[in-house]
Amino acid sequence: MEIKSAVPRRRFDTLVIGAGGGGLRAALQLSQAEATVAVVSKVFPTRSHTVAAQGGINAALGNIGPDNWHWHMYDTVKGSDYLGDQDAIEYMCRAASRLVVELEHAGVPFSRLDNGKIYQRAFGGQSQNFGGEQAARTCAAADRTGHAILHSLYQQNIRAKTHFFDEYYAIDLIKDDEGYILGAVVLEIETGEPLVIEAKTTLIATGGVGRLFRNNTNARINTGDGMGMVLRAGIPLEDMEFFQFHPTGIAGKGMLISEAVRGEGGYLLNKDGERFMERYAPKAKDLASRDVVSRAIATEVREGRGCGPEGDYILLKVDHLGDEVINKRLPGIRDMVKTFLHIDPSKQDIPVFPNAHYTMGGIPTNRYGEVVTGVNGAEDVVPGLYAVGECACVSVHGANRLGGNSLLDIVVFGRAAGNRIIEYLGEQRYHRPVSDSAVERALARLARWDQKGDGESVAQLRNDLQRAMEHYCGVFRTEDVLREGLEKVRQIERRLPDARLQDHSKVFNTARIEAFELENLVDAGLATVSAALARHESRGAHSRIDYPARDDVNWLKHSLYFKEGGRLDYKPVRLQPLTVEPFPPKARVY
């Protein structure tokens, strides 16, 4: 008991876990409203994965040609394969222009058109007039848009005097007996010492879980930490079976080649030099939505039309764009291809293959960023808990996210959650008491890894998990393979308690952090495979060979996975927008 009461405590109005674009946008809103905000991040804020977003952020500014938010909404609903919640999608698309202008005012160095307005480029799944001509809706800072946005948001937070806990790792949420979330127990990585952060409101903005898969475009920090925390708090994860495979990762290596390359006019070729996307998406071709292009590439390779000695990749042709477009619009891609492939994209084609990229599913929230639980249409708000960004599932992306909508998602809902929290803080004048027992639960998680002795290593289990997820839960799925995959991941879960750390030091012990991350990865993996096995249809990124069609009669619903017993439940899709007519499900053709 002595040790427990010795854990120091800090108190803030709001605790934000994660310092990517979502967390920083929310923190900015709160700091400007003079709430006290603590941002906890396991890496220095500008190292968060938002920094790696390349192509841009969608908003119907109409700087290139006619555009409006309603067309953007249609494209997003269609892109989601009708699983997106239309109230949230309307809210996001309506807010987009304002939020992009706000980012520009915050300093984001967007590329420019001759008239001085923000440069916009074409991206996949974008249309004018509800499925007509290609639109150009993606606002870009060359091909470093995420970097530009993340740095600007961090800079504005410094100005607003947001309080940062850099290199602190969140262990678990603190929940009282009435279900209120009251902050979190965190670990200072540099010293290895725990700290209790008490907060009236807690916002999770910890990003996605791309590290579940062996070949992925994600940073090593993307381990689903927030998802693991909510599962352990008894809250479900929504729609985890929908995992986006980005069509153009560098083959065999995983680094992302932005959709901007195709937006600027690049296209895909198979070994016969055929522009094969014309067969799969006659109208949109290479700018069909990502699930469609990824399946097309995987199919070309499966059917023996892949390139290279092993026939295991497809070529992305860029050289016809010319040096000026490449240097001006795609300089980051040019440098990356030169660094990792030693080729010059203005002279040679880039070998690409689909790579795990984005978690459509996540912590269930409403359009205010409040975490909601409950099934069958009941949406009970978890008091004090909010989530935004890739870790959350609003759901604006449904079964498939459109390129350029993730940067939009984080700023729109970061701001919305900030505003909702300000309202809640107005009602909750005082901190609720945090009992020692609530803190102890989180500390137990910490103590578990202090066990010494022999056992499997964290790295071994993580490698096995990533291989299992890739092999059993990839682009194409079937009942038998998924069933086997679920058993594999469950085996890994059963091996986990016997894993041991060799390094028990306190100071900057990254091995210990990786152990916590592994626990979160395993939970997210179980959620993903379980939900994928249960969903007997193909929709968006979830492609079942044994159930090739979308089934709106039985499956137009969100899945909810609970950690306890690996139970699944479902809730309806919100098909009613805020002000406009709904877009009813129809056949999805590009």
Next chain:
Amino acid sequence: MRFSIYRYNPETDREPRMQPFELEVAPGMMLLEGLLILKQADETLSFRHSCGEGVCGSDGMNINGRNGLACITPLAGLKEPVEVRPLPGMPVIRDLVVDLSQFYHQYRSVKPWLTVHEPETEVEYRQSPAERDKLDGLYECILCACCSTACPSFWWNPDKFRGPAALLQAYRFLADSRDQATAERLSDLEGPYRLFRCHTIMNCVEVCPKGLNPTKAIGEIKELMLKHMI
């Protein structure tokens, strides 16, 4: 391939040492991949890393005497044994992890945010492509600290000299046609240390993994100061 890696754990080591490692490397392998394999065998080896593609700026370290990012430093062509040390001049927390507090403090001190005094418009501020081009080579900084920790002036006066990374950011806002705080920014950099400790040694330019040129930016700031004095 043979490595010699700086090891120091303050809980157990009285002083740092260089530890030899050996590793079979695959063609095209980057230093970060090598370090990650070594860490699987010895999980006590500590270093920062994340994106693995040179955009997050986590894994700055000193490689055969030169600062760089481990994730975009190819092992092929490095002289053996590859000597890997923490970024120089900063307090070492453990192994290759350094305390960058002073580096970040200097960054924050240049007020690196866009400042506009006019009332905000409901649309974007206009900026011509030529004006926007002036930000190229400035905004791309990833705060990896390779430059500032390669700078002798920063080693001697990390508390007073802003250092190349922070000064590059100072100029990023001075060069922005939208920014209206030129006079304040320039006056904040006056005095013998903050800006003028730069002796154009150009280590920063030499090591920047993003190919940026802080020395040039510092020169531009000096020129702006001169103009403002006249």
